[in-house]
Amino acid sequence: MxxxxxxxxxxxxxxxxxxxxxxxxxxxxxxxxxxxxxxxxxxxxxxxxxxxxxxxxxxxxxxxxQDMDALLLLVTARTQGRLDAAFAQQTGHLPMTSRTEAVERLVAVAETYLRFARENLPLWRMMFEVRISAPLPEWAAQDQLRLFRYVGEPLSVVMPHLSAEALTVRARTLFSAVHGVIYIGLEERLIAVPAQQQAEEISWLVRSACGVS
Structure with a gap:
C-alpha cells in the first residue's frame, strides 16, 4: 500500500x-x-x-x-487612545436623555480627564508639549477631534439652540477652561487651585458653564 x-x-x-x-x-x-x-x-x-x-x-x-516627529505622533495617538478608552469606560453607561443627565455626563468627563492627567502625567503633558515641524497628518487631526465628542454630544443636549459651528467652539472653550485648571494645578503654579480641591472646582466650573448653580 x-x-x-x-x-x-x-x-x-x-x-x-x-x-x-x-x-x-x-x-x-x-x-x-x-x-x-x-x-x-x-x-x-x-x-x-x-x-x-x-x-x-x-x-x-x-x-x-520616518523621523522623531512621526514617532512622537504615534506615542500621542496611543495616549489619546487610552484617554478615549477611559472616557468610554467612565461615561458610556451614563444616560443622557435630559439636560440634567447631560450636565452630569460633562462633569464625569471632566473628572475622568483630571484623573487621567494625574495618573499619566508625563505622557499627558507630552501631548501638549510636542511641536511637529510638518503639517499635522489628517489621521492625527481626526484622532484629536474624535475626543471632543465626549464634550460636544452632552453639550448639544445642554445647549440645543446652538448651531453646529457654535457648538464646536463652545466645546473647545469648555475643554480649554477645564484643561487650564488641571494644567496649572499639576504644574503646581503659585495661582493653582489646591490639588485636594481640583475635582470640586472643576465640577463647579462645568456646572456654572452649563447654567447650573
Whole structure:
C-alpha cells in the first residue's frame, strides 16, 4: 500500500513575515519612547538611545519610523487612545436623555480627564508639549477631534439652540477652561487651585458653564 507523503503547512509569505516583524518593532519602539518620556520627558528623547532599547542600528530605526516627529505622533495617538478608552469606560453607561443627565455626563468627563492627567502625567503633558515641524497628518487631526465628542454630544443636549459651528467652539472653550485648571494645578503654579480641591472646582466650573448653580 503506498505511503502518503506528509503535507507541509504552507509557509507564511516572506512579505507577511516582514510586515509582522516591522509591526512588532514599531510597537516596541513606541513603548520604549513612552518609557523614556515617563523617565525624563520629551527633551531627553534621543533616536540613538531608542534604537539601542529595541536592539536595532540607528539607521534601522528610520526604517521603522520616518523621523522623531512621526514617532512622537504615534506615542500621542496611543495616549489619546487610552484617554478615549477611559472616557468610554467612565461615561458610556451614563444616560443622557435630559439636560440634567447631560450636565452630569460633562462633569464625569471632566473628572475622568483630571484623573487621567494625574495618573499619566508625563505622557499627558507630552501631548501638549510636542511641536511637529510638518503639517499635522489628517489621521492625527481626526484622532484629536474624535475626543471632543465626549464634550460636544452632552453639550448639544445642554445647549440645543446652538448651531453646529457654535457648538464646536463652545466645546473647545469648555475643554480649554477645564484643561487650564488641571494644567496649572499639576504644574503646581503659585495661582493653582489646591490639588485636594481640583475635582470640586472643576465640577463647579462645568456646572456654572452649563447654567447650573
Amino acid at each position: 503506498p505511503t502518503k507523503t506528509p503535507v507541509k503547512a504552507s509557509a507564511k509569505p516572506a512579505s507577511a513575515t516582514t510586515a509582522d516583524r516591522r509591526q512588532a518593532q514599531l510597537g516596541a519602539l513606541i513603548s520604549a519612547a513612552e518609557k523614556r518620556i515617563c523617565e525624563s520627558g520629551t527633551h531627553g528623547l534621543k533616536a540613538r538611545d531608542l534604537a539601542a532599547d529595541i536592539g536595532v542600528a540607528l539607521g534601522g530605526l528610520y526604517n521603522i519610523v
